[in-house]
Amino acid sequence: MTKFLLSLHVLAAIVAIGPVTVAASMFPAVTRRVLAPSATVGDRARLALLHRICRVYSLIGVAVPVFGLATASSLGVLGDAWLITSIGLTAVAALLLGLVILPGQERTLAGTPTPPARLGMVTGVFNLLWATVTVLMIIRPGSTTGS
Numbered sequence: 001m002t003k004f005l006l007s008l009h010v011l012a013a014i015v016a017i018g019p020v021t022v023a024a025s026m027f028p029a030v031t032r033r034v035l036a037p038s039a040t041v042g043d044r045a046r047l048a049l050l051h052r053i054c055r056v057y058s059l060i061g062v063a064v065p066v067f068g069l070a071t072a073s074s075l076g077v078l079g080d081a082w083l084i085t086s087i088g089l090t091a092v093a094a095l096l097l098g099l100v101i102l103p104g105q106e107r108t109l110a111g112t113p114t115p116p117a118r119l120g121m122v123t124g125v126f127n128l129l130w131a132t133v134t135v136l137m138i139i140r141p142g143s144t145t146g147s
Helices: 002-035 041-060 063-075 081-110 116-139
Strands: none
Touching: 002 041, 002 063, 002 081, 002 116, 041 081, 063 081, 081 116
């Protein structure tokens, strides 16, 4: 059962978190194009699509910590420092996405844009948090597997 849960956890992370990190990273650059005088209807449509990807896949992304906690429970590592740190970093990433990135994108689509540099910076921090969590999941300090 543990291998099955771990497989679901990893697949959910790849399928859900990957698109959010890419689409959120692209959003500020497309925003700059939309704000330029030479903006096209296609640029505005791309912006809406990127936001939709972020919004939909962030909801699907809830499966990642759910399967992660189930896996950790079956492995008996819920109290390990690396896991607690990963949970905390995941919570911070989720808060950034839900309270800053998605609302900033929505304001931009509504016509009162969040400065693209600010949105890009917050998105960079969001991506860095996910990269750190990924590294912690791979390294697992104190792991008995030797990997």
